[in-house]
Amino acid sequence: MKVEFAGDVKNLTSYIxxxxxxxxxxxxxxxxxxxxxxxxxxxxxxxxxxVVDVEKLLSDAQARLSAEKSSIDxxxxxxxxxxxxxxFQKVVEEAWKRALEEAEKKTERYxxxxxxxxIAMSNEAGEDEVIAYVRADDLEDVRAMVQExxxxxxxxxxxxxxxxxxxxxxxxxxxxSGGVWYNYTLEKAFDELLREVYPKVLEALGF
Numbered sequence: 001m002k003v004e005f006a007g008d009v010k011n012l013t014s015y016i017x018x019x020x021x022x023x024x025x026x027x028x029x030x031x032x033x034x035x036x037x038x039x040x041x042x043x044x045x046x047x048x049x050x051v052v053d054v055e056k057l058l059s060d061a062q063a064r065l066s067a068e069k070s071s072i073d074x075x076x077x078x079x080x081x082x083x084x085x086x087x088f089q090k091v092v093e094e095a096w097k098r099a100l101e102e103a104e105k106k107t108e109r110y111x112x113x114x115x116x117x118x119i120a121m122s123n124e125a126g127e128d129e130v131i132a133y134v135r136a137d138d139l140e141d142v143r144a145m146v147q148e149x150x151x152x153x154x155x156x157x158x159x160x161x162x163x164x165x166x167x168x169x170x171x172x173x174x175x176x177s178g179g180v181w182y183n184y185t186l187e188k189a190f191d192e193l194l195r196e197v198y199p200k201v202l203e204a205l206g207f
Contacts, residue, residue: 092194099190103169114138115145117184121173122151129153129176133160135167
């Protein structure tokens, strides 16, 4: 039987090519599967890492926001306190200005204040004889009040400048027998009034 070598070679070549192609396809298919498997594994790993990174970023962001909020809260409180002091200071300045004007003009309200503190000083001194020191402008009024109210322990009324002092109004008493001073000046009364009304002023200012 005659073998057609050329045909056999052609057939063999075709077989080899088909076999090789099948093997290559098989290898490629396996490689693709492995690649897909690896990709899926890596994808899961990347997703997990991404979730962790996002959670960490959120956590860090929350921490920063909390820190910034605390900082902002402190700043707001500081500014509120500053504003509160500014407003209160304006109220104080205006009130003191009015008090000085009342004293300067010797209004009826100031005269009532003068009489009130003079009696209070006399009561505090008790049996102690005192000298009442006042502004030059108040000398006559205070002397008249001492007589009118029968303040026998107020033995003298003098200009406050005689003792090297200066007051804006009211009375500064000194024990005649010793170095006891009785401070019933306008300045002292105003300071005490401020401490008393401070909470009410803040409330009126909206704090």
